[in-house]
Amino acid sequence: MAALHHDRLTALRAEVQRLGLDGFVVPRADEHQGEYIPPCSERLSWLTGFTGSAGFAAVLAERAAVFTDGRYTLQVRAEVDGADYLCRHQTDQPLTAWLAEALPAGGRIGYDPWLHTTTWVEKTGAELKRHGLALVAVAENPLDAIWTDRPEPPAAPLTVQPLAFAGRTAAEKRAEIAAALQKAGAAATVLTQPESVAWLLNIRGGDVPRTPLALCFAILHADEGVELFIDRRKLTPAIAAHLSGVAVLAPSDFFAALDRLGERKDRVRVNPDSAASTVIARLYDAGAEIERAADPTALPRARKTAEELEGARAAHLRDGVAMARFLHWLAGAMAGGVTELAAAAKLEGFRRQGPLFRDLSFDTISGAGPNGAIVHYRVGPETDRRLEPGTLYLVDSGAQYQDGTTDVTRTIALGTPTSEMRERFTLVLKGHIALARARFPRGTNGSQLDVLARQFLWQAGLDYDHGTGHGVGSYLSVHEGPQRISKVPSRAGLEPGMILSNEPGCYIEGAYGIRIENLMAVRDSAIKPMLEFETLTLVPIDRALIDPALLGAADSDWLDAYHRRVRAAVAPLLDPAAAAWLEAATRPLQDG
């Protein structure tokens, strides 16, 4: 493989030189800046061998480097040939500093304006300019010129998201967003993220893994009109009927439509943090007035309808059944020896048996012992470990059901845990419970609540280096904004209907990882005028890892009530053996 990737690098260098450039940036990104991208957009992996979900390469005539974040520092060294590429940490050793060091003033760095946001281009361009370097948009991506066996773009058929699950018609959503545009004095908004279009039009697709998205663009006008730019091969007769009020156009028509907005001198709302820079550049060149603002569908999409919440509850019940069957199986299978891969496959099997199951919502994180301490661990044949007694097993998994998206993490004691494991697990649990029990006034954002989940770990000198909670879509992305619970400042107040994860953790490198993750929906509290969380996930929390002496009365009450809920909902749907296991797994704490 090293020779293959070396040859590709050599070919790309020739193309870059032919374009009169001194370097070129290859991001792990598609035209929609999505978390999952189709095979035809896996340029970074094709070029370098690096398969992580974030990062980019910079290729110069004599040097090249792959930049990743802290999650992938080990993986990138394993996958990329060190003779060809330096491996750099994108925050600590940023691109611009590396380029400034590598290139003399006057150097020109190319980028594909379909694959970077305006925010990235402006920031990077300004930094390079300070070093006398120029960031130059290319008309054609030089990598595509040499990638001769590049896969075709995906064209999975669209499906309708039924009103029974969505809760609002596309017409209602279009009217709401159009009214917001009108009020803000905007004539239109350009939607570049497929999840925005999916939500707006109540459609789903299958163009990328793990998320039911159809890659497409749309323009929503303030008169409620919609132009949808999508490969016609994705349309079925049923979808065509569903989209009867929508102007369906080819992706190749997209620029002409942007030009029309410009010709009318329209005020157009676009999000510079997510739109490909070429979109804003095209609008600008065409004469449009650009309103840089958040995607107007993001907040309405985050506020789930009553039907979406009902769907989420049903999906979580189904997911709870699969998880209970899996945990019951695991308890019995240990004697025979289980590996991370086998466990993940078994769990997927249980999930697939549930009605409305469509896919996993992300690759299962199945981490035994020290692998559990790797926050974004992806199990593969090379790293696959046996689940050993005396260790912890961390499994973070979820599914895409047509009525809801799930995401749950449980940490399981294999054999007898040490008192240190129990103490730390209990601190994580106390944080999880404090967040789950929180009440808070309207306007409170997730940055304000984050400390509730960390406080007990902080007391013990511990912390975790990831957010506490991310937004979750409704049969859409498992990571969704704007809501989140994190140390990072957030302006997004939590609102009824938003779904968030609650996932504090504790990671001891080389030894074990602990994470407890439930999804929760924000709802009005009976204690006025407060908001509170409704926990959606229905999976027992391993009692063997709890030190009851460290729990307060409110903690124990919450846990016992949660386990009663899990048992009452899930046990009737299990076979007798699994039900008996669940009965024991959810008994009150005081029963030892």
Added chain:
Amino acid sequence: MAALHHDRLTALRAEVQRLGLDGFVVPRADEHQGEYIPPCSERLSWLTGFTGSAGFAAVLAERAAVFTDGRYTLQVRAEVDGADYLCRHQTDQPLTAWLAEALPAGGRIGYDPWLHTTTWVEKTGAELKRHGLALVAVAENPLDAIWTDRPEPPAAPLTVQPLAFAGRTAAEKRAEIAAALQKAGAAATVLTQPESVAWLLNIRGGDVPRTPLALCFAILHADEGVELFIDRRKLTPAIAAHLSGVAVLAPSDFFAALDRLGERKDRVRVNPDSAASTVIARLYDAGAEIERAADPTALPRARKTAEELEGARAAHLRDGVAMARFLHWLAGAMAGGVTELAAAAKLEGFRRQGPLFRDLSFDTISGAGPNGAIVHYRVGPETDRRLEPGTLYLVDSGAQYQDGTTDVTRTIALGTPTSEMRERFTLVLKGHIALARARFPRGTNGSQLDVLARQFLWQAGLDYDHGTGHGVGSYLSVHEGPQRISKVPSRAGLEPGMILSNEPGCYIEGAYGIRIENLMAVRDSAIKPMLEFETLTLVPIDRALIDPALLGAADSDWLDAYHRRVRAAVAPLLDPAAAAWLEAATRPLQDG
């Protein structure tokens, strides 16, 4: 008084018209944007009668209005003649909207560029422009032209803040800030806030109430040179010797010095949020390159030295003695009848007896019954209430000692409190304790910790409409940035040595107010790598208001340990009767 203020309004209108303006803005501000201003700067009060600490008037030919925040909506109506002035809420009914409604396009609104920050001018000017109105700086304040008996500017003598209290020489501080300027490529910074100059040069003054400030400006150059612009009458021989390395110039020389920076095309750091707009305008006109950034002395000033922390501890012990004597007196005086004013005077008397006492640090808030629910209550002869059995008494007070600034709030049960009062007091106390006990990693800011103090109130559907904690200076302003603990997002990470208040509360309008306030210093925790708080205030918390059933074990342990500390430190400094009272007031919770 109404006729007097009416005549002043009429005279101002004539002046404004003479200047060719359609209106004029009169803020409650001086040239330094300080919280306390000298009598010669009390233009708003002189014009309108409104004596609150924040607000402004806008005077048009036919209409006028006073704008205040929520604290002063009642007071402004009581003090200002409704026939002359509308009373408006500055956030809900903003100035620009009112002007846009009152004036036709082309209208010109004057302002004194010494009394508004650049940030205010730019924001207000941009908003008015959208309505076709112009914001126009005046060369001479038209109000000053009619204020014939305006007081002289203050000229209180400067004092040296001894090294034993400050902990660092002015030369060390100048070197540190100059190095920071050099590193940032700035040639100088203009210090427009007297507390910055006071800290930098280890000087104090007496030009405004409650804060030991000398009104002045300074320029610190990257070569460590300082130009100090100050009325020479404030200098004593001792101060002149202390300032031997400083170029002392007259305030009238200030603009010439700004012009010199401009002539050299110097890069000059100024804070647009605090500098008078005329300062930045002058620099700009003179040709300087403006670096808009935080005051470079703010963070070093917030990180107290070991000597300042030792001084704070000594000042708080003295303050604790005064508070214990006061609370002991109050317990005995109730039978004879006490009013809010009498109580505040008694407390001030006890404080004045302490060594190094220089002044109160703010006007005492002495609120009985419903007056305690007014967060910024200022007692006066008209509102003075008797302290009645069956009610709560809230006293928020502090002192300027030469070695430290104090600020403490206690809520006292008069007679037997209701169970509702006890429950709510206990919720406030639990929040206070949760914040006082917090451990947190470096980089954590006060917005992240704020919820710790609110969580128990939120659980009960309650909240308080003010920040949880403000920074406190060292024999300087009782409100100091950048550190704070608040719902408002903050970027200022808490650092060892910072002093903050911890003051959750609960206010039942028309009934009572509860607040518990201690000052705390940030310090390194023995639990690495965390930070934690050291509580500085040494005053008992009223046990009669605590419902022990609502406290967790950690709460009770904290309170008992705190009370042991208070007793051990303060009791030896009291007469036997007060010591006996303190003994009882600080006995363990389980002793009933």
